Amino acid sequence: MTPEALEAVRVQLFGKKGELARFQAVLRSLPPEARPAFGQALNAARSALEAAYGERKAALEAAALEARLAAEAIDVTLPGEPLAPGARHPLSLIIEEIEEIFVSMGYRVAEGPDVEWDRYNFEMLNIPKDHPAREMQDSFYLTEEMLLRTHTSPVQVREMLKMGGKTPLKIICPGNVYRRDTDDATHSHMFTQVEGLVVGEGVRMSDLKGTLETFARRLFGEGTKIRLRPSYFPFTEPSAEVDVTCHACGGAGCRVCKGTGWLEVLGAGMVHPKVLEAGGYDPERVSGFAFGLGVERIAMIKFGVDDIRQFYLNDARVLRPFAADLAGPPLATAEAGVPAGGRTAPEETGAGPAASGLE
Template sequence: MFDQIEKLTQEIQAATAQSQQELEDFRLKYISRKSVVAELFSGIKDIAPEDKKEFGQKVNGLKNTAQAKFQELIEALESTQGPGKDRPHDLTLPNIPNTLGSVHPITQTREQIIEIFERIGFNVSDGPEIEEDWYNFTSLNFPPNHPAREMQDTFFIQKDPDILLRTHTSNVQTRLMSMEKPPFRSIMPGRVFRNEAISARSHCLFHQVEGLYVDKNVSFADLKNTLYYFAKEMFGHDIKVRFRPSYFPFTEPSAEVDIYWGMETELDRKMTKGTGWLEILGCGMVDPNVLSNCGIDPEEYTGFAFGMGIERIALYKHKIEDIRLFFENDVRFLKQFTALS
């Protein structure tokens, strides 16, 4: 059997493969489970005890030689033929179109919102998603144990109660006001997190765009004109818009902005709770306490702020009735949205 090992070693070293079939024949004869090398392994039991160690070493060497030669034959064949070159080309097959994927509707809506505000002088600011309590709550007029904190179900970091996942992108506003000097005119798009039940109208992860304008002599009229401009550019010049008084701890006075969705279909009545109006954002004049907390003199500067949910805007734009569709990555849903040019 030692002579057989020597003979097989010479065969393997001299082997060539000019086609995929010859390569497969080599694999079956020398490497597969039913190969001649495998038969030698099964024959170890018939070897005299004093020769088993030497025989096993030589069979292992033969196995390694076969595997190395097989890899060498693969590389040599690919270098001469290339992948698939031994297969005939069917020129009657249709061409494979060079198609582009679509842009996610949330991304489309976000970019459109940014573009609209950039036209009137707003730049884009960004901040951390894992935030300190000061920037997310306290500096925004949410003192400890304030009832307004219960308006937002927060994901706190367990080991440090002062660290949390931001519940709004207002943390970027307070960082901007704390670290720079007015005037500011900026928008803050980003992801936010709230410990809420997932349903057709709400999710624990969603996207916001907030805006901040701080300067001397900024008025509520500036806020209204800015948001009227946004609504008409986003939804069309015939859109109906209304302001309603509201409450937020960080703005005073505060308002919510609604657009008229309609009451023509069952979807219209469902999304607007039977009113025909859909709330798209909250806004107001920056509370003097917030300015003071961030080191800005409220006697010298005033400002306005607003915040909107990108999913809510996308729902209206595309007449989608379930917010969960944005997060399920269903290709049947996503391919309906054409790529941006």
């Protein structure tokens, strides 16, 4: 018997116009004294038929399952299909290279929460509630006092507090940050930063400059030079924007640097005394420097990417050109079906204050 035939029997017996329904109508027409016996017989017949129907249905379903398992059997001894080799994400490559550079100089990597308290994200960094610098960082607030961090600088405050006034402190803080920004070719509402902090006795601006020179040469090549231009950040004083010689022309001037010979890559400065105090340090005894850069901006410069959204599209073709090191080809290739990214000037890549936590 097929499942269809069994269903037809069910309808014939139990349907609204089936045999049992017909006997139910007969029951109503019987004299009252005859109804109990007839009703008991009818209920016994119904129970027997339902049990028989259930057994037959279960048997048919079991047979169907066995047939399906036999038809869909998998030979586990057959070799599997090979998977295409993967590749590290370009942002991961940049972060790991930056970490290797600074760890080799005695820094340690520190991390903190993406959901942060306002006092760590702003107030303890010399940015009170009425400070105009807050307009530079449109924020995603979850409550009145809690938000998605707008930079990784709160990690610096947390690490200073952990130290309890002890020195030296040398850390870098990589991580995601979030700002209410319109997504376009050079901006994203979420991006990645790496910030650095050094606190100790006798730390000077010349130490900052030497550190950044070493970092730039390791990241962009031995011939790289840097220059510091005066700037303003609420939590450093003095503050500077840091440029590196254009890696495309070596400083001679080209389309990449718009003829200037320089590319802006990060912000830096000496830690403000109020920030040192908030972190539990005596600014009369110790000093420090801090710096911050946007990882996407560095990746766009190094890999010749002209659209920051390439990093977040979840397109496997973006990863395909990358090998295990940073000496690989550009991010996008015509062969991969993604428009090749031409190298762009610093204004176009978004490198600068908005890319760093120092603003």
